[in-house]
Amino acid sequence: MSEIRFKLMYLEDRGKADLIKLLFAYLNQTYEDFRIKPTEWNYYKSFMPFEQLPVLLVDDTVQIAQATTIGRFLAKKFNLQGKDDIESTLCDMVIEQIRECGDFATQIIQEIDSNKKKILNQKYLGEILPRTLGGFEKMLNLNGSSCIVGNQLTWADLALTNSLAWLDEFSARLLQNYPLVKRHNEYIMSIPSVNEWFKSQKPLSVYKKA
Ligand SMILES: N[C@@H](CCC(=O)N[C@@H](CS)C(=O)NCC(=O)O)C(=O)O
Numbered sequence: 001m002s003e004i005r006f007k008l009m010y011l012e013d014r015g016k017a018d019l020i021k022l023l024f025a026y027l028n029q030t031y032e033d034f035r036i037k038p039t040e041w042n043y044y045k046s047f048m049p050f051e052q053l054p055v056l057l058v059d060d061t062v063q064i065a066q067a068t069t070i071g072r073f074l075a076k077k078f079n080l081q082g083k084d085d086i087e088s089t090l091c092d093m094v095i096e097q098i099r100e101c102g103d104f105a106t107q108i109i110q111e112i113d114s115n116k117k118k119i120l121n122q123k124y125l126g127e128i129l130p131r132t133l134g135g136f137e138k139m140l141n142l143n144g145s146s147c148i149v150g151n152q153l154t155w156a157d158l159a160l161t162n163s164l165a166w167l168d169e170f171s172a173r174l175l176q177n178y179p180l181v182k183r184h185n186e187y188i189m190s191i192p193s194v195n196e197w198f199k200s201q202k203p204l205s206v207y208k209k210a
Helices: 018-027 038-045 067-077 085-110 114-143 155-165 168-177 179-189 192-199
Strands: 006-011 032-036 055-058 062-065
Touching (some): 006 038, 018 067, 018 192, 067 085, 067 155, 114 168, 114 179, 155 179, 168 179, 179 192
Parallel strands (some): 006 032
């Protein structure tokens, strides 16, 4: 465990800080889980680099914003980025694809026009998700290990499992078409620290609006 002091600032909900929390849990790394209430946010907002959360405060001095940047920083610091430049780039590729897919899902949730929402939903289910999961299936097939990149666990493995958690009951049905992604998910979920972390979280169904 590192002696560095980490303070993770986020809202009380699950969301963009989940992967960072999962990384800390997997690494058995202590950190301060600083949760900001909606009523407190106006006060804290101006102190954050881009007036958004999550923000990771390192040793009470450096503030790191942007969820993916925080994740990449931790992955680099704790050797979860693969063994060389190629593996770290493949990890980034997985992370970027997950972010793109997640941004699309957020767009659906935020759409208030029901017709536009329906069209976006169709595109998500018929195009974005199959393209994304199909890509991960191809990566797992090519890689031929239990991990999506290389043969040791990277933050891309944790990010993939974290993203599938958001599909919850729907993912079981969907993953029938992607047997390698399904097996990968079962493998990552069987890691005790990962499994315990997911069990300790609020159910994601609480946040479903789409
Ligand atoms: N691109 C940023 C987006 C961060 C973001 O959208 N944060 C939201 C919470 S999930 C936020 O801070 N909302 C409050 C606000 O914008 O005032 C990231 O990935 O960290």
